[in-house]
Structure formats: structure tokens, C-alpha cells
Amino acid sequence: SAVISQKPSRDICQRGTSLTIQCQVDSQVTMMFWYRQQPGQSLTLIATANQGSEATYESGFVIDKFPISRPNLTFSTLTVSNMSPEDSSIYLCSVRVPVGETQYFGPGTRLLVL
Amino acid sequence: SQQGEEDPQALSIQEGENATMNCSYKTSINNLQWYRQNSGRGLVHLILIRSNEREKHSGRLRVTLDTSKKSSSLLITASRAADTASYFCATRQTGANNLFFGTGTRLTVIP
Numbered sequence: 001s002a003v004i005s006q007k008p009s010r011d012i013c014q015r016g017t018s019l020t021i022q023c024q025v026d027s028q029v030t031m032m033f034w035y036r037q038q039p040g041q042s043l044t045l046i047a048t049a050n051q052g053s054e055a056t057y058e059s060g061f062v063i064d065k066f067p068i069s070r071p072n073l074t075f076s077t078l079t080v081s082n083m084s085p086e087d088s089s090i091y092l093c094s095v096r097v098p099v100g101e102t103q104y105f106g107p108g109t110r111l112l113v114l
Numbered sequence: 115s116q117q118g119e120e121d122p123q124a125l126s127i128q129e130g131e132n133a134t135m136n137c138s139y140k141t142s143i144n145n146l147q148w149y150r151q152n153s154g155r156g157l158v159h160l161i162l163i164r165s166n167e168r169e170k171h172s173g174r175l176r177v178t179l180d181t182s183k184k185s186s187s188l189l190i191t192a193s194r195a196a197d198t199a200s201y202f203c204a205t206r207q208t209g210a211n212n213l214f215f216g217t218g219t220r221l222t223v224i225p
Contacts (some may be wrong), residue, residue: 033212042202043157043215092156094213101145101206103213107156 002027002095004106012112013083020079021109023093028073031096034066037108038089046091049076083113118203118216126222133190135219137203138183144206146179147213148188151200160188160201165208195225 003026013019023032034046046066047055055068069077080087093106118139127133137146145164149157163170163179163186170177176189190197200220204213 031211042218043204045212045214048212096211102159102162103147103204103206104159105149105157 001102002029002097002104004093004095004104006091006093006106006109008109009107010110010112012114015084015113017083018079018081019083019111020077021091021093023076023078023106025074025095027097029095029097030073032070032076033094033096033103034068034076034078035092035094035105036089037092043092046078080111083111085113087111088113118205118214120201120203120216120219122219123217124220124222126224127193129193129195129223129225131193133193133197133221133223135188135201135203135221137186137188137216139186139203139205139214139216140184141205142208143181144208144210146177146186147204147206148175148177148186149202149204151202151218153199157202190221193221193223195223197221198223 005024007022032049035043036046037043045058046061047057049055049068049070051070051073067079090108090110092108096103118137120137147162148160151157161172161177163177174191179186200218202218203216
């Protein structure tokens with residue numbers, strides 16, 4: 001299994017500002033993912049973050065809006081840039097463990113943009 | 115959409131009853147995973163079933179998979195108030211690295 005922590009757990013931000021969310025895993029993993037969950041909705045994949053390469057973004061998400069860093073095999077950050085109220089969501093970090101293919105999720109970062 | 119569909123969207127049962135949630139998906143998959151989410155918090159992994167498996171059990175949970183119908187079901191037996199949560203299915207498509215999530219079922223267990 002994998003234990004994942006995220007910082008901050010929640011934040012309230014003003015529109016036009018940016019927030020960086022950190023994700024820390026207790027073991028080395030190759031595959032890390034960032035998801036967004038808008039209020040009352042299911043999870044949508046933002047991007048896949050692999051160490052040593054640029055993140056791969058899903059349709060509808062761009063690097064300028066959601067820059068991602070992956071400096072090593074246990075850590076990643078997601079920045080939500082130039083925020084608007086539509087960015088109010090829960091952002092979840094996720095990792096895939098090599099053996100068994102189970103995918104684990106962090107506790108999420110609840111973001112409210114005013 | 116790559117998302118699966120779950121039904122029902124919401125389910126309300128009495129404590130002690132069984133709860134069944136269904137998930138349908140669109141493409142061939144490598145595996146399907148079920149998660150629980152309490153009140154907008156993080157997701158708790160419940161069970162993974164591979165495409166070559168038809169049924170798996172874990173405690174009070176029973177998951178079935180029918181790849182010919184592209185569907186799965188999650189059965190929670192002898193439900194408890196603590197089972198109140200949203201339940202999501204997620205599929206890993208063949209050849210893909212990530213998961214795509216269903217729309218979710220909101221389960222309420224009444225004490």
C-alpha cells in the first residue's frame with residue numbers, strides 16, 4: 001500500500017491568485033496523478049506526473065493553468081494558477097503501486113476561490 | 115465520455131439491509147476498482163477486480179464483473195450507518211496508466 005499526504009488540506013483564496021498543493025508519498029512510485037473533483041461531481045483526471053519527464057495533461061487541462069512538478073519519486077506539486085471561482089474543487093493526488101496495480105489517493109485539498 | 119455510469123445515483127436503506135450498486139463502462143479494461151468517499155474527503159480503496167476475474171469478496175463486500183456486458187456490481191451486506199458514503203467505480207482501460215471514474219452512488223444507511 002501507499003500512504004499519501006497533501007498540503008494544505010484546505011484553503012480559501014482570492015481570485016487571480018495561485019495556490020501550490022503538495023503531495024508526499026511514503027514510498028517511491030513511478031506513476032503519480034492529479035485529479036479534480038468539482039462540488040457534487042465525480043473525479044476527473046487533470047494530468048499524469050512521471051519523474052524525469054513533463055506531465056501529460058488530459059483534454060481540457062493545460063500546463064499554464066495547472067503547472068506540475070515531479071522532482072523525485074516521492075513528491076509532486078500541482079499549482080492552480082490565476083484562480084477563479086470555477087476552480088473551487090477538491091484536488092486529489094493519487095499514486096499507482098507497481099505490484100497489484102492498486103491506485104491510492106491522498107486526503108485531498110479542498111479549495112474555495114472567492 | 116470516458117467515465118462510467120453508476121446506478122442508482124442515490125440509495126437509501128435501513129441498517130442491516132443489503133446495498134447493491136451497479137457500474138457500467140464503455141471500453142475494454144485491465145481492471146476495475148471500487149472506492150468509498152466520506153463527505154468529500156479522500157478516497158478509500160475497497161477492492162480491485164481484474165478483467166479475468168468474475169467475483170471477489172472482501173469482508174462484507176462482494177464485487178462482480180461481467181466483461182461481456184461491460185458492467186460491475188458492488189454488494190454491501192448487512193449494512194451499517196458507518197457505510198453511509200459515496201461509492202465510485204473506476205476503470206483502468208487496456209493499455210492506459212490511469213483510472214477513469216464513474217458518476218458515483220450516494221448511499222445512506224438509516225440507523
